[in-house]
Amino acid sequence: xxxxxxxxxxxxxxxxxxxxxxxxxxxxxxxxxxxxxxxxxxxxxxxxxxxxxxxxxxxxxxxxxxxxxxxxxxxxxxxxxxxxxxxxxxxxxxxxxxxxxxxxxxxxxxxxxxxxxxxxxxxx
Amino acid sequence: xxxxxxxxxxxxxxxxxxxxxxxxxxxxxxxxxxxxxxxxxxxxxxxxxxxxxxxxxxxxxxxxxxxxxxxxxxxxxxxxxxxxxxxxxxxxxxxxxxxxxxxxxxxxxxxxxxxxxxxxxxxxxxxxxxxxxxxxxxxxxxxxxxxxxxxxxxxxxxxxxxxxxxxxxxxxxxxxxxxxxxxxxxxxxxxxxxxxxxxxxxxxxxxxxxxxxxxxxxxxxxxxxxxxxxxxxxxxxxxxxxxxxxxxxxxxxxxxxxxxxxxxxxxxxxxxxxxxxxxxxxxxxxxxxxxxxxxxxxxxxxxxxxxxxxxxxxxxxxxxxxxxxxxxxxxxxxxxxxxxxxxxxxxxxxxxxxxxxxxxxxxxxxxxxxxxxxxxxxxxxxxxxxxxxxxxxx
Numbered sequence: 386x387x388x389x390x391x392x393x394x395x396x397x398x399x400x401x402x403x404x405x406x407x408x409x410x411x412x413x414x415x416x417x418x419x420x421x422x423x424x425x426x427x428x429x430x431x432x433x434x435x436x437x438x439x440x441x442x443x444x445x446x447x448x449x450x451x452x453x454x455x456x457x458x459x460x461x462x463x464x465x466x467x468x469x470x471x472x473x474x475x476x477x478x479x480x481x482x483x484x485x486x487x488x489x490x491x492x493x494x495x496x497x498x499x500x501x502x503x504x505x506x507x508x509x
Numbered sequence: 510x511x512x513x514x515x516x517x518x519x520x521x522x523x524x525x526x527x528x529x530x531x532x533x534x535x536x537x538x539x540x541x542x543x544x545x546x547x548x549x550x551x552x553x554x555x556x557x558x559x560x561x562x563x564x565x566x567x568x569x570x571x572x573x574x575x576x577x578x579x580x581x582x583x584x585x586x587x588x589x590x591x592x593x594x595x596x597x598x599x600x601x602x603x604x605x606x607x608x609x610x611x612x613x614x615x616x617x618x619x620x621x622x623x624x625x626x627x628x629x630x631x632x633x634x635x636x637x638x639x640x641x642x643x644x645x646x647x648x649x650x651x652x653x654x655x656x657x658x659x660x661x662x663x664x665x666x667x668x669x670x671x672x673x674x675x676x677x678x679x680x681x682x683x684x685x686x687x688x689x690x691x692x693x694x695x696x697x698x699x700x701x702x703x704x705x706x707x708x709x710x711x712x713x714x715x716x717x718x719x720x721x722x723x724x725x726x727x728x729x730x731x732x733x734x735x736x737x738x739x740x741x742x743x744x745x746x747x748x749x750x751x752x753x754x755x756x757x758x759x760x761x762x763x764x765x766x767x768x769x770x771x772x773x774x775x776x777x778x779x780x781x782x783x784x785x786x787x788x789x790x791x792x793x794x795x796x797x798x799x800x801x802x803x804x805x806x807x808x809x810x811x812x813x814x815x816x817x818x819x820x821x822x823x824x825x826x827x828x829x830x831x832x833x834x835x836x837x838x839x840x841x842x843x844x845x846x847x848x849x850x851x852x853x854x855x856x857x858x859x860x861x862x863x864x865x866x867x868x869x870x871x872x873x874x875x876x877x878x879x880x881x882x883x884x885x886x887x888x889x890x891x892x893x894x895x896x897x898x899x900x901x902x903x
Contacts, residue, residue: 422547423852443834444546445736445833445834446833467810
């Protein structure tokens with residue numbers, strides 16, 4: 386079963402499995418932000434829309450918007466993060482997941498950037 | 510891009526340490542080192558932090574009329590200083606708002622040293638030059654010939670004692686001494702911007718910068734960038750020009766006496782000759798400003814930042830001027846107990862607001878609860894700065 390990860394240029398990643406997208410932010414974004422001190426999450430059952438804001442991630446100095454790579458309904462939110470935001474730095478693609486979405490259009494996954502294409506945008 | 514930014518003599522040290530360098534008021538300065546802002550804040554409170562603040566302006570004031578000039582141009586009364594003392598002070602505009610806040614040091618009988626904010630250097634210089642015309646006084650900008658470092662935290666006194674000779678290490682807040690480092694004269698003051706009870710600022714010739722920096726690091730002082738400098742001062746409730754002085758988030762110019770700390774920086778000593786801005790300041794004493802700067806802590810989840818509106822019982826009472834998330838040691842001085850974080854800040858709000866009042870902050874459309882507090886930090890139990898985290902309002 387493929388656990389291919391794809392990205393938005395705005396540094397969010399998604400993995401799609403059985404109609405559920407697990408979404409987070411990339412290690413590059415975590416590194417750029419510095420110490421993360423707060424993540425404003427949506428609620429379960431909220432709707433998210435591709436490339437629209439679903440939350441906010443805050444470093445000491447600033448708040449940055451989080452954009453949804455895919456559209457759908459929130460089915461899970463990672464509440465454990467607030468115990469230790471350093472998880473984002475240690476395991477951005479794993480334990481650092483932010484939300485899980487029951488996707489409304491799986492084809493949106495194809496339009497996302499591959500990891501290589503995303504990395505190329507980071508060095509622009 | 511970087512060639513247009515100024516750098517301090519310590520830039521090579523920041524680069525060698527892989528600091529994240531940013532444009533701060535036209536200076537390329539470290540906002541953090543790889544350690545990160547959270548850890549740098551915690552290091553300062555636990556053992557000590559080393560800050561390069563050489564970008565700040567340093568003006569030497571000398572000549573026969575130096576005292577009269579200082580008494581005219583600055584809000585605190587320089588006549589209250591004897592050699593070996595320093596004072597918080599402000600450059601007031603004639604409408605009673607702040608042009609800048611500053612520190613005046615009296616290291617000897619022959620001169621004063623005024624330290625001003627980096628971002629206001631040009632403006633302050635011009636203002637002082639204008640005011641100096643009728644006085645037989647010389648104002649010299651020695652910023653580029655010197656460095657200024659802050660050495661703050663519980664272990665800092667030992668570091669100063671180990672590295673500097675020639676005089677006693679200043680023991681009381683605001684004391685200033687001339688000491689020696691490898692043949693260079695160093696002005697050492699018991700002053701700082703972190704809220705640490707044991708805290709020093711040192712000013713000395715640029716040639717000795719690298720050596721002194723390295724020596725402090727070897728003795729265990731952690732390099733700290735401007736990011737943690739801001740979280741530390743905010744936890745301590747200290748004002749920052751551009752936030753608690755200057756214009757409020759709604760564009761209103763903030764009167765000097767809106768800040769509770771103004772009383773330490775403004776002195777209408779009986780018999781003091783008229784000073785620039787003095788009339789407007791006397792008016793503020795007679796009719797206190799409607800809004801004042803107050804400390805708050807957040808009780809809900811979220812981080813009110815500068816510009817967030819503040820509500821009390823559904824009425825708008827003002828604006829956040831500075832806000833962030835800061836870390837604190839659960840047991841000051843004991844790293845084994847770990848640390849936690851809390852959101853807090855300063856707000857410019859109606860003076861009728863009382864300690865303990867339940868507030869609500871509009872953070873991007875969501876109302877986050879908080880409380881007005883007397884202070885978020887106290888230093889009544891040195892050598893550690895004590896975070897005030899309990900639910901009790903004081």
